[in-house]
Amino acid sequence: MNEHTQSQLDALNACVAACEHCAAACLQEQDVNMMARCIGLTRDCADICALTARLVARGSDYAAQLAPVRAAICQACADECGRHAHRHCQECAEACRRCA
Amino acid sequence: MNEHTQSQLDALNACVAACEHCAAACLQEQDVNMMARCIGLTRDCADICALTARLVARGSDYAAQLAPVRAAICQACADECGRHAHRHCQECAEACRRCA
Amino acid sequence: MNEHTQSQLDALNACVAACEHCAAACLQEQDVNMMARCIGLTRDCADICALTARLVARGSDYAAQLAPVRAAICQACADECGRHAHRHCQECAEACRRCA
Amino acid sequence: MNEHTQSQLDALNACVAACEHCAAACLQEQDVNMMARCIGLTRDCADICALTARLVARGSDYAAQLAPVRAAICQACADECGRHAHRHCQECAEACRRCA
Numbered sequence: 001m002n003e004h005t006q007s008q009l010d011a012l013n014a015c016v017a018a019c020e021h022c023a024a025a026c027l028q029e030q031d032v033n034m035m036a037r038c039i040g041l042t043r044d045c046a047d048i049c050a051l052t053a054r055l056v057a058r059g060s061d062y063a064a065q066l067a068p069v070r071a072a073i074c075q076a077c078a079d080e081c082g083r084h085a086h087r088h089c090q091e092c093a094e095a096c097r098r099c100a
Numbered sequence: 101m102n103e104h105t106q107s108q109l110d111a112l113n114a115c116v117a118a119c120e121h122c123a124a125a126c127l128q129e130q131d132v133n134m135m136a137r138c139i140g141l142t143r144d145c146a147d148i149c150a151l152t153a154r155l156v157a158r159g160s161d162y163a164a165q166l167a168p169v170r171a172a173i174c175q176a177c178a179d180e181c182g183r184h185a186h187r188h189c190q191e192c193a194e195a196c197r198r199c200a
Numbered sequence: 201m202n203e204h205t206q207s208q209l210d211a212l213n214a215c216v217a218a219c220e221h222c223a224a225a226c227l228q229e230q231d232v233n234m235m236a237r238c239i240g241l242t243r244d245c246a247d248i249c250a251l252t253a254r255l256v257a258r259g260s261d262y263a264a265q266l267a268p269v270r271a272a273i274c275q276a277c278a279d280e281c282g283r284h285a286h287r288h289c290q291e292c293a294e295a296c297r298r299c300a
Numbered sequence: 301m302n303e304h305t306q307s308q309l310d311a312l313n314a315c316v317a318a319c320e321h322c323a324a325a326c327l328q329e330q331d332v333n334m335m336a337r338c339i340g341l342t343r344d345c346a347d348i349c350a351l352t353a354r355l356v357a358r359g360s361d362y363a364a365q366l367a368p369v370r371a372a373i374c375q376a377c378a379d380e381c382g383r384h385a386h387r388h389c390q391e392c393a394e395a396c397r398r399c400a
Contacts, residue, residue: 001321013313013353020357021301027240032232039239040227044160050350051151053313057320060144062173069165101221113213113253120257121201127340132332139339140327150250153213157220244360251351260344265369273362 005056011099012053015074018088018095019046022081025088038080042092045077049099074100105156111199112153115174118188118195119146122181125188138180142192145177149199174200205256211299212253215274218288218295219246222281225288238280242292245277249299274300305356311399312353315374318388318395319346322381325388338380342392345377349399374400 001009019042026035026042052070055063078096081089101109119142126135126142152170155163178196181189201209219242226235226242252270255263278296281289301309319342326335326342352370355363378396381389 001317009313009317013309016354017301017309017357020354021359023243024240024358024360027236030233032236033230036227036232040158040160040224043158043223043243044155044162046354047151047154048162050354051147054147054316054320054346054350055144057317058140058143058324059321060140060324062144062148062169065169065172066166069162069169072165073162101217109213109217113209116254117201117209117257120254121259123343124258124260124340127336130333132336133330136327136332140324143323143343146254150254154216154220154246154250157217158224159221160224240358240360243358244355244362247351247354248362251347254347255344258340258343260340262344262348262369262373265372266366269362269365269369272365 001057008056009053011095012049012056015049015095015099016046016053018092019043019049019077022088022092025086029086035084038084038089041073041077041080045073045096048073071100101157108156109153111195112149112156115149115195115199116146116153118192119143119149119177122188122192125186129186135184138184138189141173141177141180145173145196148173171200201257208256209253211295212249212256215249215295215299216246216253218292219243219249219277222288222292225286229286235284238284238289241273241277241280245273245296248273271300301357308356309353311395312349312356315349315395315399316346316353318392319343319349319377322388322392325386329386335384338384338389341373341377341380345373345396348373371400 023039023042026039029035048070052063052066074096078093078100081093081096123139123142126139129135148170152163152166174196178193178200181193181196223239223242226239229235248270252263252266274296278293278300281293281296323339323342326339329335348370352363352366374396378393378400381393381396
C-alpha cells in the first residue's frame, strides 16, 4: 500500500472511531435530546467512512464514486458536532473535517 | 415500515445474499481465474447494497445520495454475472438487475 | 440457497431493519434520555446480525462461531425494547426474540 | 480514547486493510485456484475485525464477547496467508498475527 492510500485510510479510520466514540458518549450526556441529530449523523458518517476505507484498501473503482457522498456526510457531521462544546464532539468535528 | 420501504429492503437484502453466495461459489469453481472479476464485483455490490439497506431502514437522507453508486455497481455486477452460465451467477445477475 | 438458510436470513434481516428503525425512531422521541440504552443496544444488535447474515449467505464456518454472541445481543435488545411501550420498540423486541 | 484502545484499533484497522488488499491482489494472481482459501478467509477476517473495531471504538460490551471468534479467524487467516510466498500474503499474515 502506498503512502497516499495509507494516509487516506488513516483519516477514514480516525473519522470512524471518532464518530463511534462521539455517538456513544452523546448517549451518556445529561440532555440526550440536544444530541439526537449528532447521534444520527455520526452513525451515518461512521458507516459511510468505514465502507469507503474497505473499498480504498481493496483498490475498488467504487471508492471514487462514493467520494462526493462521503464528503457530504463528513461535512454535515463536522458542522453539527462543531456546534456542541463537548470534547468528544469537538474531536469528532475535527476528524470529520480532516476526512471531508 | 411502509410497503415501499419493505420492498426496497427485500430487493437489497436478496441482492446482498445472492452476491455473497455467488462469490463463495465462484471460489469453488474449477477455473477460479475466469471468475476473478465476478468475485471482485459481487464483493463491492454486497457491501454497497448492505450499507444502503441499513440507511433505508433508518430513514437516512444519505440512502438517496448513495442511489446512483448502488445502481452502477448493481448494473456492473449483473452484466458480469450474466456472462457466466453457473446457476449462482445467473441468480446473482437476476437479483442485481431487480435491485439496480 | 436452501429453505433453512433463507429463513435464517429472513429473521436476521428483519431484526437488522427493526433495530435500525427503532434506533432512528427513539432519537425522535420526546424523552431521548429514557431511550439511550435502547439506542445503544439496537446499534450493536443491528451490526452483529448484519454481519451474521453476510457470513450465513456465504456459507462461512464463522457464522456458527458468532451464534452465541448474536443470541446474547438479540436477547439483551429484546429485553430492553420490551420494556418500552413505543410501537417501534415492541416490534423490535419481537424481531429480536424471533432472531435470538 | 486511551492509548490501549487506540493501539487495539490500530491493530484491527491494519488487519482489515491488509486482508482487503490481500484478497484483491490474490484475485490478480496467475493461479487464483491456489488462492481461493486465502480469499475466503481474508474476507471473513476483514469483516469480523472491522466490526470489532467499531464495537471497541464505541465501548460496547460485545467487543469482548467477539474476541475469541476474532482471535480464531485471525489465526486461521495468518496460517493460510503464511503458506504463500506473495508479498501481500506475507504482510497479511503478519498483520493477522499481530491482531490475533
